[in-house]
Amino acid sequence: MTAPATVSAPPTAGRQGNYAGAVTRLVAFAADVGASWGIFTVSAAALTFAIGLVSGHTVNLNDGRVTSLVTLFCLIVWEFIYFAYQWSLSGKTIGMAVLGIRVVASDGQPITGRQAVIRTITLPLSFLFFGLGFLGILLNKDRHAWHDRMAKTVVVYSWDARAARLRWLAKQDPSPPA
Amino acid sequence: MEQLVESIAQRVVGLVIEAIDVNALVSKVDMDALLANVDVDAIVSKVDVDGLIDRVDVEKIIDRVDVDKIVGRVDVEKIIDRVDVQKIIDRVDIQGIIGRVDIDALVEQTELGTIIAHSTSGVASEALDLIRAQGVGLDDFVARWVNRILRRKSDDWPKGPPALVASLATVDVPALPEGADR
Secondary structure (H helix, E strand, O other): OOOEEEEEOOOOOOOOOOEOOHHHHHHHHHHHHHHHHHHHHHHHHHHHHHHHHHHOOOOOOOOOOHHHHHHHHHHHHHHHHHHHHHHHHHOOOHHHHHHOEEEEEOOOOEOOHHHHHHHHHHHHHHHHHHHHHHHHHHHOOOOOOHHHHHHOEEEEEOOOHHHHHHHHHHHHOOOOOO | OHHHHHHHHHHHHHHHHHHOOHHHHHHHOOHHHHHHHOOHHHHHHHOOHHHHHHHOOHHHHHHHOOHHHHHHHOOHHHHHHHOOHHHHHHHOOHHHHHHHOOHHHHHHHOOHHHHHHHHHHHHHHHHHHHHHHHHHHHHHHHHHHHHHHHOOOOOOOOOOOOOOOOOOOEEEEEOOOOOOOO
16 A cells, blocks of 8 residues: 555545536536436326327327427426425435535535525526526636525535545555555 | 104204205296296185285374375476366366356355445446546636636635535545556
């Protein structure tokens, strides 16, 4: 085993608790959109198939009439549940868990259910004016987007990069301990 | 009278034996002809081999044998050199042996299942680490360029919520192996 040494932190080391950057947040959000839409689509297809089996009629959930409105309403409700439930439960969605980030209150405490709901409802506001609300992630000191500011939350890295680096180092140096 | 005859006979026999050159006598004997007349099978058939063996104390003989000394005189390397291992392997029915192994029982009795699970989770963990490290690297890259375009310095900006951020100026990490990419 090589002797421990105090060295400057590498770029990705010791980031747990730091404000998450724009790229990681964007990729996590894209992953969440994909996951939530994928789950909704598969569920809708299964529901359509089941209705068809029971009633004997082919059902089209996107026929441009009332059914489409119902589908759209279900989608909005589903998206709300997807984000609000996961944020209130653990502060992270599936995409955020994969990318190693999570939502916390501005003071670092775990997010409350109320904050999770407010953040979910106000999330679409950040998309207004060509996503102007997201610019704060790049420009502000505390990386606040509009919905973060309204819900009094921040997004931080929950991934222990230093532990990952130590795991990597352990694999690189398999010499037995003295 | 009998005693006299007996003493005379003993005396005569002694004198005859002394006079005889045994070596010369033996050299004149045709041993091959003699042995040819001997019926060895008949002699052997009369020998009680089992009785003979029963009278041998095998344990006593074994006790007197110095096995270590015998083994010490054996050249094992030479014996191994003479063994055709490939030939032995060729004669082993490996497929047959594998077919007789109860893999499920083996997995149950050993830590193999745990090892497989650890190995799998290790691969997944490495993949996640890689994705996240790429994300963090890109975050830094974008933040650096934004700061450069806006001509501002962010060194004194808060790293994160005070409750979460510890001292990150320096960290204790093991020294990197030689040649590793820092």
